[in-house]
Amino acid sequence: MLKKTLAALAIGSALLSANVMAADYTVDKQGQHAFVNFKISHLGYSYITGTFKDIDGTFSFDAAKPEDSKIEFNVNTASVFTNNAERDKHISSKDFLKVADFPKATFKSTSVKSTGKNAAGKDTADVTGDLTIAGVTKPVVVKATFLGEGKDPWGGYRAGFEGTTSIKRSDFGKMMDLGPQSDAVDLYVTFEGVKAK
Amino acid sequence: MQLRNSSSRYGWVSIFMHWGVALAVFGLFALGLWMVGLGYYDPWRKAGPDLHKSIGLILLGVMVLRVLWRFVSPPPPTLSSYSRMTRLGAKFGHGFLYLCLFAVMIAGYLISTAEGVGIPVFDWFEVPALISGLPDQADNAGAIHLYLAWVLVIFSGLHALAALKHHFIDRDVTLKRMLGRKA
Numbered sequence: 455m456l457k458k459t460l461a462a463l464a465i466g467s468a469l470l471s472a473n474v475m476a477a478d479y480t481v482d483k484q485g486q487h488a489f490v491n492f493k494i495s496h497l498g499y500s501y502i503t504g505t506f507k508d509i510d511g512t513f514s515f516d517a518a519k520p521e522d523s524k525i526e527f528n529v530n531t532a533s534v535f536t537n538n539a540e541r542d543k544h545i546s547s548k549d550f551l552k553v554a555d556f557p558k559a560t561f562k563s564t565s566v567k568s569t570g571k572n573a574a575g576k577d578t579a580d581v582t583g584d585l586t587i588a589g590v591t592k593p594v595v596v597k598a599t600f601l602g603e604g605k606d607p608w609g610g611y612r613a614g615f616e617g618t619t620s621i622k623r624s625d626f627g628k629m630m631d632l633g634p635q636s637d638a639v640d641l642y643v644t645f646e647g648v649k650a651k
Numbered sequence: 652m653q654l655r656n657s658s659s660r661y662g663w664v665s666i667f668m669h670w671g672v673a674l675a676v677f678g679l680f681a682l683g684l685w686m687v688g689l690g691y692y693d694p695w696r697k698a699g700p701d702l703h704k705s706i707g708l709i710l711l712g713v714m715v716l717r718v719l720w721r722f723v724s725p726p727p728p729t730l731s732s733y734s735r736m737t738r739l740g741a742k743f744g745h746g747f748l749y750l751c752l753f754a755v756m757i758a759g760y761l762i763s764t765a766e767g768v769g770i771p772v773f774d775w776f777e778v779p780a781l782i783s784g785l786p787d788q789a790d791n792a793g794a795i796h797l798y799l800a801w802v803l804v805i806f807s808g809l810h811a812l813a814a815l816k817h818h819f820i821d822r823d824v825t826l827k828r829m830l831g832r833k834a
Binding site: 532535537538539540542543546553630631632633 | 690691692700762763764765766768783787788789790793
């Protein structure tokens with residue numbers, strides 16, 4: 455009886471300490487080491503690339519237990535930037551992101567699955583999560599790479615990642631038809647998080 | 652056939668600018684509403700906004716000249732048959748139309764220049780961006796541009812109705828004066 459209780463306690467505290475090890479990070483918005491970029495075909499002849507200037511996020515991460523990781527990202531959709539004021543206004547409008555009705559786009563992870571290492575020896579994972587754009591939520595899988603972690607020169611501790619996924623505009627509500635080649639949007643994110651002290 | 656305004660009639664400079672501005676305002680209003688609904692592959696998709704912006708900026712220049720011209724050559728005084736209320740109403744009405752015109756044009760200018768890039772006027776010259784980077788500048792300026800354009804067009808319509816009232820009901824020369832007739 456006593457043995458069982460002790461064993462249970464030992465397992466419990468082991469689980470607890472494992473949980474404590476996964477540190478909480480806040481995406482470095484202040485220093486702007488965080489990017490949500492997108493790429494979409496223009497007429498099939500070239501690409502438009504753009505970014506969102508105003509994003510934030512949090513994640514918990516432990517390199518030893520990557521599958522316990524969790525991440526949440528918020529994008530202020532009105533901050534879309536493609537280096538053309540009229541186009542940005544148009545992307546914000548009812549034809550695309552409808553920012554007046556849906557000021558935020560979000561990504562919330564639901565599961566993380568390690569996929570080994572890439573050619574450069576970095577850990578990779580499939581991060582599955584719910585992506586919400588213009589009020590429509592769809593599951594997506596982000597191909598993620600853990601790029602590195604360590605102390606920064608200013609007294610903090612950082613961990614950084616990148617990830618890619620591809621979505622279809624037609625999955626996220628009614629948007630303006632730009633031709634069949636311009637339905638797919640490639641997304642690329644890269645960011646550093648600063649560990650909570 | 653005088654160019655300048657006199658105490659009894661409008662000169663051709665004022666008359667030409669008045670009707671030219673009227674034509675431009677209604678034309679730009681229609682073009683503006685039409686062009687924002689065009690599909691991505693419509694041949695007018697690029698040409699429509701280019702034309703709208705070019706004519707709009709020329710109109711802004713004409714309106715500056717029009718205001719200056721009022722000082723160089725003041726318009727003839729209002730007709731003596733007008734009541735005090737009519738005079739006051741006309742004064743405020745015209746002032747409001749001028750104000751609205753400038754506000755609509757400046758808001759339009761602020762849409763396209765929101766990210767610091769100037770606006771080409773045909774292939775002729777480029778108007779540089781002076782104010783950019785205000786919070787959500789293109790979206791906010793766009794909303795103001797649209798709503799004030801409606802206000803401007805509705806008030807221009809009332810202005811036209813008032814002129815017709817003078818012509819057909821009061822039977823005075825208000826409207827004819829703007830067509831070059833003597834008081």
